[in-house]
Amino acid sequence: MKTLQMERLTRAAFAPFGEVIELDGARHFPINGGTTERYHDLARVDVGEQGGRPLVNLFRAQPRSLPVEIGMMERHPLGSQAFLPLAGASYLIVVAPAGEFDPAQMRAFWTEGWQGVNYAKGVWHHPLLALERVSDFVVVDRGGEQPNCDELALVEPWRLVR
Template sequence: MKTLQVERLTRAAFAPFGEVIELDGARHFAINGGTTERYHDLARVDVTEQGGRPLINLFRAQPRALPVDITMLERHPLGSQAFIPLRDEHYLVVVAPAGEFDPAQMRAFWTDSWQGVSYARGVWHHPLLALDRVCDFIVVDRGGEQPNCDEISLTEPWRLQFEITAELVAPA
């Protein structure tokens, strides 16, 4: 079985696939008479292709048992898709660049607590990979009449390989 090494999720490492949604380093300022701190423009929402419209959803991900084997990926060719966890949870992200799928280009990431991701239009990704318990996510997605989800089955499974170490979870 092929293996895929899990790395820490950072803005730089994830840039080819979309954006990391996090407060650290975000533009922010006070609003509402100073009673609220606004963290502004955390990710681009790209959903209007072919008459699409934004949707706000809640996804409830069931925890996966270890080891995690990757057997399929999906993509959304008409819009981006953003996942924002509602609790301080770690989860795994598996992606591959947009375009023709190349398994050699897959990457896997371990999220720091409170990090979300926004997959760019057409980026291949695995469905949610919650680890320890049920995880809820707000998902900003594309709605519209056209089909917007392609799935691919891998010719052989890839096993995620990682140890939860200080290096994996420590801030950069």
């Protein structure tokens, strides 16, 4: 079985696949008479292609145990997909660049429980890989009439290692 080394999620490392949604380094300023701090423009929501509209969803992910094996990937060719964790628990991310799927280009990241991600349109990714406990995520993605999820079975499974 092939292995994929996990790396810490950072803005720079994840940039080819979308944005990391976190407060550290974000543009922010006070609003509402100084009673609230606004962290502004954290991710590019890209859902308008072919008449799409934004959806706000809640996904509840069941926890996985390490080591994790992956056997499939998916992508959303018509829109971005943002995941904002609510549980404060770490989770794993597996991605590959948009375009024709190339397993040699896959990368795996482990997150801090407070980091979200926004997958750019067409980026290959594995479905949610929650750790530790049942974890809720607010998910912002595309709604519309056209199908927007391509799934791909991997020729052989990969094991994530830390």
